[in-house]
Each structure stands twice: as C-alpha cells, then as structure tokens.
Amino acid sequence: MTDIPRIDARILVVDDEPAIRKGVQRILVSCGAQVDLAEDGPSAMERLQAQSYDIAIIDLVMPSFGGMEILERIQATDVNVVPIVITAHVSIETAIEAMRRGAFDYLPKPFVPAELTLRVERALRWRRLRQEADRRLLELSAHRTQLGTIVNSLGDCVLVVNVDGQVVLSNPAACDALGLGQG
Numbered sequence: 001m002t003d004i005p006r007i008d009a010r011i012l013v014v015d016d017e018p019a020i021r022k023g024v025q026r027i028l029v030s031c032g033a034q035v036d037l038a039e040d041g042p043s044a045m046e047r048l049q050a051q052s053y054d055i056a057i058i059d060l061v062m063p064s065f066g067g068m069e070i071l072e073r074i075q076a077t078d079v080n081v082v083p084i085v086i087t088a089h090v091s092i093e094t095a096i097e098a099m100r101r102g103a104f105d106y107l108p109k110p111f112v113p114a115e116l117t118l119r120v121e122r123a124l125r126w127r128r129l130r131q132e133a134d135r136r137l138l139e140l141s142a143h144r145t146q147l148g149t150i151v152n153s154l155g156d157c158v159l160v161v162n163v164d165g166q167v168v169l170s171n172p173a174a175c176d177a178l179g180l181g182q183g
Contacts, residue, residue, distance in 0.1 A: 004030060004031055005031050005117050005121055006031060006032050007028060007031040007032055007033040007117065007120055007121065007124065008032055008033070009033050009034070009054040009055055009120070009124055010033070010034045010035075010036075010051070010052065010053050010054050010055075011028055011033050011034065011035050011036070011053060011054060011055045011056070011057060011120070012035075012036050012037075012038060012044065012047055012048065012051075012053045012055070012056045012057070012081070013025055013028075013035060013036070013037050013038070013056075013057045014037075014038045014039075014040075014041070014043075014044040014056060014057065014058045014059060014062070014067070014070065015039070015057075015058075015059040015062070015086070016039055016040055016059060016061075016062040016063060017059070018039075020059070020086075020109070021037045021039070022037075024057060024086075024116065025037060027113045027116055027117065028116075028117070028120065031117055031120075033120075036051070036053075039062075040062050040063055040064045040065075041062060041064050041065035041066060041067075041069055041070050042064055042065070044056070044058070044070055045070065045073055048074065048077075048079045048081060049077070049079070052080070052081075053081045054081065054082065054123075054124060054127055055081060055082050055083075055084060055120060055123050055124065055127070056070075056074070056081045056082070056083045056084070057083075057084045057086055057116075057120075058070050058071070058083055058084070058085055058086065058103075059085075059086055059087060060085055060086075060087035060089060060094060060098065061087065061088075061089055067085055067087070067098070068097065068098065068101055070083075071083055071085075071098065071101035071102045071103055072101055072102075074102060075101065075102045082104045082123045082124075082126065082127045083102060083103045083104055084103065084104055084105045084106075084107060084119055084120070084123055085098045085103045085105070085106045085107065086107045086108075086109055086111070087106075087107075087108065087109060088108070088109040088110075090108040090109075094106075104123050104126060105119050105122065105123060107119055148169075151169060151171045152171050152172060154171055154173065155173055156173060157171070157173045157174035157177050157178075158170065158171040158173070158174055159174050
C-alpha cells in the first residue's frame with residue numbers, strides 16, 4: 001500500500017475540462033490540500049487576484065485565453081504563486097515556452113496521481129525555500145542598515161577594505177580625516 005503524501009497548501013486548478021478539474025481536485029484534497037477550481041483564464045485571474053494560493057495548476061489550451069497568457073499575467077502582477085502547467089498538447093517547444101513564461105513545472109496529460117502529487121510536493125518545497133531566502137535577504141538588509149547607522153555615528157575613523165584592497169565601507173570621520181568626500 002502506498003503512503004498518501006500530506007500536502008498542506010492552497011491550490012488553484014485551472015482547466016476547461018470539468019473531469020480534469022474534479023479529478024485533480026479529488027487527488028489533492030485526499031492529500032489534505034485546499035483546492036479551488038477555475039474553468040478558464042479570466043476566472044483564474046479573478047481568483048488569483050482575490051485569494052492567495054501556493055500553487056496554480058494551469059492547463060495550456062483553454063477558450064478565452066489559455067495557460068501561456070495566464071503565466072504572462074502572473075509574472076506581470078504581484079501574484080505570488082508557483083505555476084505548474086498541465087497539457088495534452090505536449091512538445092519540447094511548449095514546455096520551454098511555458099518555463100520561459102514562469103512555469104515551475106510541466107506535466108503532460110494524462111498523468112497518474114502519484115506524478116501529480118510529486119510535482120506539487122516539489123513545487124511546495126521550492127516555494128518554501130524561496131520564501132526562506134527572501135526572509136533571510138530582508139534580515140540581512142536590516143542588519144546591514146543597522147551596521148551602517150552604527151559605523152556612521154562613530155567619532156573614530158572606520159575604513160573597511162576587501163581582500164583586493166578596495167574600500168567597501170567608510171564613515172564620515174574617516175572621510176573627513178582623509179580629506180575625501182562622504183563615502
């Protein structure tokens with residue numbers, strides 16, 4: 001018996017075929033995910049703007065506008081979602097184009113449940129790593145700002161040079177003492 005993976009995520013499934021939407025929903029809900037459905041590009045974008053999702057599973061070929069346009073619109077907005085493309089129209093060219101437009105992964109139809117859950121788990125791990133990196137960059141920026149404030153307020157001269165001998169940090173006292181402009 002195969003273990004059912006636990007997927008703690010909010011997922012939007014976008015496909016014009018009701019059977020695909022419901023099948024993907026059934027698979028992911030059985031793993032613990034919260035799943036919303038959209039039948040076309042306009043309803044998908046409406047949901048993505050109104051609700052925060054971890055992952056969007058997007059069909060490429062749909063009426064109105066399809067998956068490639070959804071990917072473009074996601075990139076052009078503040079929507080923070082990891083897109084996975086699903087399609088029956090499989091080719092290397094469409095896979096490359098989908099990735100170029102921001103898709104995290106590309107899954108040809110038909111697919112088995114284990115393949116879908118594996119791709120979703122991988123996308124969630126990547127999303128969490130990206131969020132952690134963003135958080136750490138913000139912390140680093142805050143520490144750098146604090147360090148700059150401290151160094152600039154010191155009355156003593158401070159010059160920091162890198163291994164190449166280039167000045168990478170100086171304070172006003174050092175610049176004044178050396179007769180340089182503010183560094």
